[in-house]
Amino acid sequence: MTEIFGVPTQALFGQLLIGLINGSFYALLSLGLAVIFGLLNIINFTHGAQYMLGAFCAYFLLNKAGLGYWWSLAIAPLVVGAVGVLIERTMLKRLYRLDHLYGLLLTFGLALILQGLFQFGFGASGLPYPIPAELSGGRNLGFMFLPNYRAWVIVASLAVCLATWFVIEKTKLGSYLRAATENPQLVQAFGINVPRMIMLTYGFGVGLAALAGVMAAPIYQVSPRMGADLIIVVFAVVVIGGMGSILGSIVTGFGLGIVEGLTKVFYPEASNTVIFIIMAIVLMIKPAGLFGSQK
Amino acid sequence: MNLKRKLSSIAVALAVSAGAVQAQVSDGVIKIGVLNDMSGLYADLTGPGSVVAARMAVEDFGAAKKGMKVEIISADHQNKPDVGSTIARTWYDTDKVDVIVDVPTSSVALAVSQITRDKGKAFLVSGAATSDLTGKACSPNTIHWTYDTWMLANGTGNAIVKTGGDSWYFLTADYAFGHALERDTEAVVLKTGGKVLGKVRHPLSTQDFSSFLLQAQASKAKIIGLANAGGDTINSIKQAAEFGIVKGGQNLAGLLVFLTDVKALGLQTAQGLIFTETFYWDQNDASRAFAKRFSEQAPRNNYPTMIHAGVYSAVLHYLKAVEAIKSDDGTKVIAQMKKMPTDDPLFGKGSIRADGRKLHPALLVEVKKPAESKGPWDLYKIRTTLPAEQAFRPMSEGDCPLVK
Numbered sequence: 001m002t003e004i005f006g007v008p009t010q011a012l013f014g015q016l017l018i019g020l021i022n023g024s025f026y027a028l029l030s031l032g033l034a035v036i037f038g039l040l041n042i043i044n045f046t047h048g049a050q051y052m053l054g055a056f057c058a059y060f061l062l063n064k065a066g067l068g069y070w071w072s073l074a075i076a077p078l079v080v081g082a083v084g085v086l087i088e089r090t091m092l093k094r095l096y097r098l099d100h101l102y103g104l105l106l107t108f109g110l111a112l113i114l115q116g117l118f119q120f121g122f123g124a125s126g127l128p129y130p131i132p133a134e135l136s137g138g139r140n141l142g143f144m145f146l147p148n149y150r151a152w153v154i155v156a157s158l159a160v161c162l163a164t165w166f167v168i169e170k171t172k173l174g175s176y177l178r179a180a181t182e183n184p185q186l187v188q189a190f191g192i193n194v195p196r197m198i199m200l201t202y203g204f205g206v207g208l209a210a211l212a213g214v215m216a217a218p219i220y221q222v223s224p225r226m227g228a229d230l231i232i233v234v235f236a237v238v239v240i241g242g243m244g245s246i247l248g249s250i251v252t253g254f255g256l257g258i259v260e261g262l263t264k265v266f267y268p269e270a271s272n273t274v275i276f277i278i279m280a281i282v283l284m285i286k287p288a289g290l291f292g293s294q295k
Numbered sequence: 296m297n298l299k300r301k302l303s304s305i306a307v308a309l310a311v312s313a314g315a316v317q318a319q320v321s322d323g324v325i326k327i328g329v330l331n332d333m334s335g336l337y338a339d340l341t342g343p344g345s346v347v348a349a350r351m352a353v354e355d356f357g358a359a360k361k362g363m364k365v366e367i368i369s370a371d372h373q374n375k376p377d378v379g380s381t382i383a384r385t386w387y388d389t390d391k392v393d394v395i396v397d398v399p400t401s402s403v404a405l406a407v408s409q410i411t412r413d414k415g416k417a418f419l420v421s422g423a424a425t426s427d428l429t430g431k432a433c434s435p436n437t438i439h440w441t442y443d444t445w446m447l448a449n450g451t452g453n454a455i456v457k458t459g460g461d462s463w464y465f466l467t468a469d470y471a472f473g474h475a476l477e478r479d480t481e482a483v484v485l486k487t488g489g490k491v492l493g494k495v496r497h498p499l500s501t502q503d504f505s506s507f508l509l510q511a512q513a514s515k516a517k518i519i520g521l522a523n524a525g526g527d528t529i530n531s532i533k534q535a536a537e538f539g540i541v542k543g544g545q546n547l548a549g550l551l552v553f554l555t556d557v558k559a560l561g562l563q564t565a566q567g568l569i570f571t572e573t574f575y576w577d578q579n580d581a582s583r584a585f586a587k588r589f590s591e592q593a594p595r596n597n598y599p600t601m602i603h604a605g606v607y608s609a610v611l612h613y614l615k616a617v618e619a620i621k622s623d624d625g626t627k628v629i630a631q632m633k634k635m636p637t638d639d640p641l642f643g644k645g646s647i648r649a650d651g652r653k654l655h656p657a658l659l660v661e662v663k664k665p666a667e668s669k670g671p672w673d674l675y676k677i678r679t680t681l682p683a684e685q686a687f688r689p690m691s692e693g694d695c696p697l698v699k
Contacts, residue, residue, distance in 0.1 A: 011513050018505045123595055124338035125529060125559035131537065138539055144509060147537045219537065220502055221529055221559060225335070229502050264497075264506035269469050271506075272498040 014144030015261045021150045023257020024157035025212055029230065030237040030249035031161055032208035035168070038244030039181050039201045042092060043100055045107040047234070048227025049114040050206045053080045054213025055222045056118065059127055069132035069218070076214045077207035084206030088199050111228070118224035126223025153215055160211065161250045168246055177201060236279045242292020252290060320623045321391065324364045327353075327610060328392040330382060330407065331399050331422055333371035336500050336526030339555040340600045341399045341422045343369075347592045348603040349396060351585075352610035361618065368392065372403050374499065379403035380410060387414045393623045394419060394613060397606050401425035401472035408437045416625035419613060421605035424524070424551060425475040426688060429652040433695035436625050438632060440653045441605030442573050444476040445688040447550050450571030450657050450681055452483035455518055455548050461489035463548075464516035466507055466531060468523035469496040476522040476550055492516040497523070504531045508538050512545065520548045529556050536564050553600045557674045562665040565674075569661050573686075574601035574641055575675050578658075581640035586672075598672045604641045609653075612637050645683060650695040657686035 029051060036044045057079050058072035067075065087110065095103045131149045138147035168174040180187045180194045188194045213227075220226055237256055241248030256275055263274040270277075282290060329349050331341040346369045358365040368390070372379035379398070386392035387410070395411065398404045399422025408428060411418035418437040420428055426445040428437060463484050467473040473496065481491050492514045495507050508531070511519045519540065521531050528549055535547055549556075552570045576586035576598050585607070589599045599607075616631040617623050629651075637645040642655040660675040668674065690698055 008513075011509070014509050014513075015506055018503075018509060021505070022503055119334060119338070120594070123555075123559075123597070124334070124336060124342070125340075125526065125555050128533075128559065128561040128564065130563075138537075145512070145539050145543070147539070149537065150505075219534065221526070221533065223526070225526075226502070229500065261506050265510065268495050268497060268507065272501075 010143040012262075012265070015265050016258055017141075017144065017146065019258035019261025020254060021154055021257070022260060023254035024154050025216060025230070025253075026234055026237050026257050027161050027250045027253025028157045028212040028215075029209060029234040030241065030253045031164055031246065032205040032212075033234065033238050034241070034244055034246055034249040035164070035208070036202055036205035037238070038246065039177055040092070040198055041096070041100070041181075042103040042202075043107065044202075044205065045104055045231070046087070046111045046114070047107075047206075047209050048229075048231030049111040050080055050084065050209040050227070051213040051216070051230065052118065052224060052227035053083065053114065054210030055129070055217040055220075055226060056122075056213075057210065058214045058217045059129055059222045062129065069214070072214045072217075073211065077210040080210035080213075081203040081207035085199055085203040088202040092202065093195070093199075111231075115224050115228055122224060124223065124225065126221030126226070129217040129222050131218040149218060153219075156215065157212075160208070161253075164208070165246050165250060233275055236275045238289075240275075240279050240282045240289055242289025245289065245291040245293075248289060248291025320363070320617070320621075321393065324366050324391070325358075325394075325614070325617060325623050326390070326392045327365065327367045327613075328383075328386045328390075328395045329367060329369040329397050329606070330372055330379060330386075330395050330403075331369075331397045332374050333369070335374055337374065337399045337422070337524065339559070339597065340525055340553040341397055341602050342594075344589070344593050344597060344599065344603045345369075345397045345421070345606045347589060348599065348607040349610045350592075351588065352607045353614065356611055356614040358614060363614070363618070365614070372398070372400070374400045374403065376400075376402045376406045380406045383407045383410045387411075387416055393417065393625065394628075396420075396609060396613075397422045397602070399423055399602065400470075401427075401475060402470050404428060405432055405471060408432065408434050411625065412436045414625070417613065417629050419606075419609040421609055422602045424472050426479060426693070427471075427475060429648075429650045429688075430693040430695055433650045433693070433697050435651075435697060436629055438609065438629060438647055438651045438653055440609045441601050442571075442657070443652075443687070444472070444479045446573075446657055446686050447476060447571050448479035448483045449688075450659055450686065451548055451550055451569065452480045453487060454569060454571075454659055454678075455546075456484060456487040456489050460518040460546060460548070461487075462516045463489060463491045463518045463520050464511045464514040465491065465494035465520045465522050466504070466511060467494055467496045468499050468527055470499055472524065473522045477520075480520055480522065480550055497527070499527070501527060502530065504534045505538060507531075508535055508540060512538065512540055512543065516545065518546050518548050520550055522550050524551045525553070525556065528552055529559050532560055532568070533564055553602070554598060554672070554674065555600055557662055558597075558672070562663060562668055562674065565662045566664045567662060569659065569678070571657050571659055571681075572601045572675075573655060573657050574599075574604040575658060575660060575677060577673065577675070578677070585641060608637070608639045608642050611639050648690055649698050650690050650693055651697075652687055652690070652693075654683040654687055656683050657681040 054076045057076035061067040135149040241252035264271045353365045394417040396419040401423045404423030412434040420439045421441045426443040428439045467477045557565045590596045633647045645655040659678045
């Protein structure tokens with residue numbers, strides 16, 4: 001069998017695929033962050049907690065209302081998105097004219113409160129959520145056993161990412177959104193309700209986080225800390241991709257998933273750190289990120 | 296000697312003895328500090344539950360009736376040795392804490408053990424696992440109570456190798472505890488004629504294990520040994536099921552699994568797992584009564600893990616020793632605790648060795664099938680009980696400098 005640095009190529013293919021799966025979550029989460037930052041100029045530190053809320057929402061729908069995974073995919077983003085809209089209307093709205101730091105402090109504080117409440121109510125070990133029957137099992141690809149559910153995660157998140165990119169970059173609605181970030185007064189003068197548009201954008205970004213949460217529930221435990229563990233990495237992804245760049249966050253999300261996957265083979269001890277090392281290097285060479293433009 | 300001289304020497308003697316009475320218990324209060332993970336991946340198996348267990352021990356000892364003032368404080372060490380060390384120093388130096396109990400996360404426990412020794416206080420370990428605490432890092436101020444990595448390796452490792460699991464691959468948490476558990480289990484596997492095909496070390500608190508599991512799968516080892524704990528074990532087992540590892544003919548050995556982990560996984564995923572514990576709530580009437588009382592006070596009405604039971608038993612014995620020598624001097628109390636036989640409703644009669652190892656039987660348990668379980672916490676079948684003298688590492692093999 002051929003080997004690369006002592007690792008059989010077959011095993012390497014498996015690890016690349018695994019990296020891509022983890023990258024799907026990074027991409028989905030960093031996409032939401034990029035949309036929110038790009039259009040609202042808010043660094044949404046509550047994103048991890050909103051991802052966790054999505055997973056808990058799926059858990060409640062299953063155990064209290066008897067609604068399964070597919071219902072959750074549709075309902076959880078709406079519910080958590082609505083909570084996001086509420087947060088935007090009552091709190092975030094007041095911060096737009098202030099320094100980034102205030103938005104960061106508010107959202108970070110909210111994240112801590114949400115996590116604390118859920119930890120108090122449900123404990124640290126988390127709650128089990130089964131893989132939907134339609135997607136249980138898996139297939140042997142020759143070089144690895146691929147669970148059907150993981151295959152679905154890649155496909156679904158790619159589809160969502162591309163659709164979001166298309167809407168924002170290629171449609172009329174998207175051009176309104178981008179124009180509203182550049183010059184809200186002017187866009188408002190054309191008769192477009194900018195505050196409502198911003199509110200819905202935040203709701204959408206939050207909904208993306210919740211969607212990622214529902215998709216994560218069957219793989220990881222539904223636990224209060226699931227978002228806190230992930231959010232720092234996702235922020236690194238956004239920074240590397242270029243703050244606010246939609247395409248950047250998608251490409252970097254998948255890319256860094258793969259890099260991390262490979263690190264787990266060649267030097268597993270560094271798998272938690274590698275993304276931050278890359279972030280440091282990228283910031284030194286291209287401070288605006290790989291896909292970012294200097295304003 | 297004239298009368299005047301006689302009187303003055305009596306006065307001096309009285310003054311000295313009065314001083315001794317005051318010094319019996321420093322500042323009149325016995326202060327117990329419960330230090331553990333209150334918010335992270337080990338919070339359910341130690342955490343606030345350990346505070347409940349300590350409180351129950353103080354009640355059952357009857358401290359108030361005996362006129363002893365006992366206070367319990369607690370803190371979160373976040374599984375970080377630096378945070379844990381700072382809290383331990385502050386507790387000993389300014390908060391007048393007499394004894395620290397629990398302390399999961401071996402790296403933190405090793406640090407606290409050293410500080411306790413420097414300050415001449417007492418340290419009762421229930422949460423941490425590394426057998427080094429009674430081995431090369433043993434201390435006259437530390438007692439390792441509930442379990443250790445040697446005991447887990449010996450109990451689970453032996454049982455699995457005996458049923459044909461003779462080739463192993465380790466999935467190890469990359470810090471003191473994981474390394475110790477891997478080392479001790481590897482020794483058992485090699486000793487019983489098995490072999491170790493490989494190992495991979497993952498960072499503490501990892502979410503996704505698929506990459507590591509794939510490597511384990513590729514090794515073709517019959518047994519994948521999980522040298523990790525808490526949330527890490529839960530995620531490894533859950534994802535191993537997803538990747539069809541058990542269906543593919545490999546078996547998992549959870550080397551350190553707790554009641555709350557099994558509860559979180561659900562019986563559907565956890566059924567059939569075999570591992571070693573030293574306490575299960577459904578052993579006898581006393582343990583059931585304890586569990587019921589514990590659950591009424593514990594967060595989310597959880598049942599006690601062996602770590603909680605260990606905290607209860609350790610605090611109870613500590614208070615008995617303080618009562619016996621009428622002093623809370625750390626080094627003296629620990630020496631007295633080793634002298635007195637232990638006896639409590641949860642672990643029965645036992646003893647503490649000179650190297651600080653508490654001895655009691657160990658239980659080899661198997662997780663029930665969903666159909667066998669009669670209640671939300673009815674999770675284990677006890678397969679065998681290992682007597683205390685076989686359950687733990689012989690003192691001569693531990694390399695503890697205190698007993699050489």
